[in-house]
Amino acid sequence: MLNTEAIRILVLAVLFAPVALAALVGLAGRSGYRSARRLASLGALVHLGLTAALAVPAVYVLIDRSESEEAYGHRAANSFQPIFVPGDPSGELGSYETAWNLFPVAKAPADLPPPAIQFFLGIDGLNIWLVLLTSILTYVAVLVSHGSIRERAAGYYAWLFLLQAAILGAFLSFDIVLFYIFFELTLIPAFFLIGCWGTGGGRRDAARKFFLYTLLGSLFTLVGIFGIVLTNPTPVSQTNPDKTHYTVVLDAKGQPHYPKAGPVTFSIPKLMRNVAVWNHFHEIAIRGAELKKVAAAKGLEKARSGREPIAIPLAEDDVAKAEREWQTAKADREHYKSLQYWLFFALIAGFVVKVPLVPFHTWLPAAYSEAPPAVALLFSGVLAKLGTLGLVRIVLPLCPDMAVQQGLPVFGFLGALGIVYAAFCAFAQRDLKLFAAYSSVSHLGLLVLGTFTLTAEGLTGAALHMVNHGLTAGAMFALVGFLAERYRTTDMNQFGGLIGRFPIYAFWMFVICLASVGLPGLNNFIGEMLILSALFSPEATAPVGYGLGIAAASGIFLSAWYTMTMLRKVFFGPLLLPPTPTDVEPRDVRPHEWVAFGLPALLCLALGIFPQPVIQSMKSDVNIIVRQTDDARDRANDAKSAAK
Amino acid sequence: MNPLSSQALFDQASLSIRFLLPELTLVGSACALFLLAAFRSSRRFSGCLALGAIFAAAGVAFGIPEPSFLAADRFTAGIDPTGVAVFVRWLALGAGVIYALLGFSDSSRQTAPEYFGCLLVVLAGLSMVARVNDLLSLFLALEMISIPTYVLLYLPTKSKAGQEAALKYFLLSLLSSGVLLFGFSYLYGLTGAINLPLVAETLSKASQVGPVSPLALVAIVLVIAGLGFRLAAVPFHFYAPDVYEGAPNGVVAQLAFIPKVAGLVALARIFGLLTPDAPFDAARTLIPLTLWVIAAVTMTFGNLLALIQDNLKRLFAYSGIAHAGYMLIGFLVATEAGAGMQSGFDAVLVYLVAYGLMTVGIFCVLGYLTHTGRTIETVDDLAGLGRTNPVAAGMMGLFFLSLIGMPLTAGFNGKLLLFFGAFETPPTTPLKDLYRILTLIAALNSAIAAVYYLKAMGVMFLRAPLQPAAPAKGYAAFLAAFLCAVGTLGLGVYPKPLVDAARKAAPIPATKSPTVLVVSK
Structure with missing residues (x-):
């Protein structure tokens, strides 16, 4: 069986090795471009080996997971399930969670994990190939730079490795703010790489344009992230705020009990589940209110046809109450939906600039033609x-x-x-x-x-x-x-x-x-x-x-x-x-x-x-x-x- | 009986003094420095004495236990040593070390004792702003910051610009103090009290039973105006660019940071945001909207004008104005009592520390670079610094990145908490969705600010040097810059200790329930 603990350490090693390499090349490669490039290509090759050592077991496990899901006809999980999460508190493949908190942004009820930004890394089918690709392409990039980079080569390779580390970090992140942090960090090495080692006369402007344009986009994304995090808190039980509450529970009278908003979370898998759950609850609340309305209308009819006139105002009250409840439920959903609308565009802004999608690509010609x-x-x-x-x-x-x-x-x-x-x-x-x-x-x-x-x-x-x-x-x-x-x-x-x-x-x-x-x-x-x-x-x-x-x-x-x-x-x-x-x-x-x-x-x-x-x-x-x-x-x- | 010889009064005064021992140490050392100036005037001697005084004050604060203080004492005592007082005291002492180190390269031989003496008084004043418990002593504490600053500005009156700066600051500061005092007098007239918690409580009780008194609004507007000058918030910012331009680095470093801390903490204390009692309920009035407009205009105006600056110090003046705008967001959010948020004034405290580290750090680097006579006036004078002084440029770059709000710097974490807090304020508050719009405005402003910071970074790292490498000499200033850099990076990577300390200093008021959130069923 695979040694899960060792692979978790390997995940960290893959992320931090480029940082160490950057420091090494930056300090030891100062004597000339030859020694810098020798160190850099050796380091990149070693790192490629590390990544491959991580990718082989990861792909094995992932394929196994897909096949067993197919074989048993399981329905897909409702949120991402990253494997080999460093800091996972539980056993073999893990709980798809981490216990490593970076800093808590708010307080939480007793038994729930505090709403903290976490150092949440993991592997899944979407990122493992990109991680491998990054290591391969960094090696290729180092090789391609052999002849062309002769001035301040140590600094160049150091920034290149830092860029690689930031990209790897973003690929591996399963915490939404951690993702953003790495996403933003890519800008700094990119700025210096274009600005210092660019080939054209406009390299300084190109570097700045790239930095500012992407920063503007990603600041919208940051606002979107806040919105998503705040509108999709963990649902908790109405009566006991320490307990999570993902399903509608019926009480002794058969009345449905909806959860209320609990602490916020920054973990992407949890957020994903919360999004699904809140959407679901908004629908159910409306359905439930509709049923109540029907029942109340029936009750009113019955009261009117009955012999006791005193029951009529009571039944009328019920109808009005059910109507109010239905209106509130609908208004709630509409509010949630309308906020999602804006958040979607805010969230996507940073990504369409980064891709870039036409017409948000105008930073690109300058950056690409000036960059080495x-x-x-x-x-x-x-x-x-x-x-x-x-x-x-x-x-x-x-x-x-x-x-x-x-x-x-x-x-x-x-x-x-x-x-x-x-x-x-x-x-x-x-x-x-x-x-x-x-x-x-x-x-x-x-x-x-x-x-x-x-x-x-x-x-x-x-x-x-x-x-x-x-x-x-x-x-x-x-x-x-x-x-x-x-x-x-x-x-x-x-x-x-x-x-x-x-x-x-x-x-x-x-x-x-x-x-x-x-x-x-x-x-x-x-x-x-x-x-x-x-x-x-x-x-x-x-x-x-x-x-x-x-x-x-x-x-x-x-x-x-x-x-x-x-x-x-x-x-x-x-x-x-x-x-x-x-x-x-x-x-x-x-x-x-x-x-x-x-x-x-x-x-x-x-x-x-x-x-x-x-x-x-x-x-x-x-x-x-x-x-x-x-x-x-x-x-x-x-x-x-x-x-x- | 002669009231001055009353035993109770004497007891209270002696109790107050025991809460102020570190501050007294600072002021006492300042007096000693002023006296010694008559005999010995040396930069190194005075600087070491000042550093010694700061460490002595820290030792007193750390070593001598304070008398016990009950929450109920707050309404009678002259000093309130709980909550934010501890935070600001350590902040003042920490900043003091940096300023003293910077002073080694910033003061001249003749005026060194006065320079360091004034610095010590300013630090004591800053610490007292968070600690004194009534309107009068609050005013005195604020003046303890202003008056030494006039002296500091006057000390090197060699240049015309310096004289202009000193005079401008002096006159406008006097005016703002007058406005502030006027506001205080209204508060006293309305509530019949000068005790801060009592003033806030009386106001909030009065506002619960009836409409908010228009005089209270006038008083609060006057207080905001008077303290807004210290924050350099628009429209009370006019002095900033000229004063920054004419003043020496070390004094600008103080001006950029200390009045902002003092102003914000004083505002928060007058509003009653830092005690667990209910703050003055301003939500029903136009005060939040006024603050909203001031915050939005301050950051936008500061950033837009910073875009067109060539002079480095003017650039930082406008950047400081913009940052005051960000801080006001946090203050505004903290005034929304009972709205069910998880953050309050703590975000402002975190941001203040981050802002202090990066801004003061920049002036420390400038102090280090200009120590040997090299002039750095405009942004272009930084050209090629990355080649000639790589370490200094590296630190400067780090501070710029922090000012932009890039991750892994203290500036990012400060902005994160501020923006998150603003977005978190639910739309059930009277300002409705305006808080979310304010978050968006702040985000846009961060992008605008990045333009000029990045321009300076580009000049530093991507251009060929115009001047030969400056021989490195100002080691004290270098050390100060290094400490700021370590702080910026350290609190950027692991901000938890700072966030915890700020939360302890500014607990969420009782009326703010910690769990209710935006979507509630």
């Missing part, structure tokens, strides 16, 4: 996934009703718009970095669109696409870095016929480009097909029709068009090379670049052929989200039929 290629690689490969993971980890589970109501019509539409718009932008770019950036935005639009279908296929596709897109977009920037390092330029017009000059480079570029356009057998194909199938399934897209699906499909076609155009321009035709900045004649792919290009390319192939382990390990977590949103959809349908 290795940093752009991490930005599009993993940093963007913070936004998409935020959607599935926070927005969908905690605002399910609004996600059903507003998701596809608003954000699905923006995703579809982004697919097409960014595709045309990519076609028009002359700079390879911007080409890769817009192509990445186009694919991310598809990912967001898939997320908001809120079906198992769509969400599986989106979750898979997070990994796939990370690999292809990351590798694309690594490949762009190849040219940037050798020629100090990534202007497409200055290159031509590279296939003759750099045949091995051309080979890797073709592989990644084909993966990016979704060639069957390579990774993107699977995710895109899943998302498309969800978009064309009537249950998911009833409110918006097939328009979004058509936009998504055209996006895949467009991606082939602009990618092939780029390949034709740069790799075919007569040889065209810009002047080399040094006298040394640039060489084709060198050993460390073999690893940097080969590793993601091989993984693209592997995921294209065997996506099953990934899909299987995500399955139970995707089902958890789908259960939450399906309930919301049922509520919406009920309300619609009731209105009729």
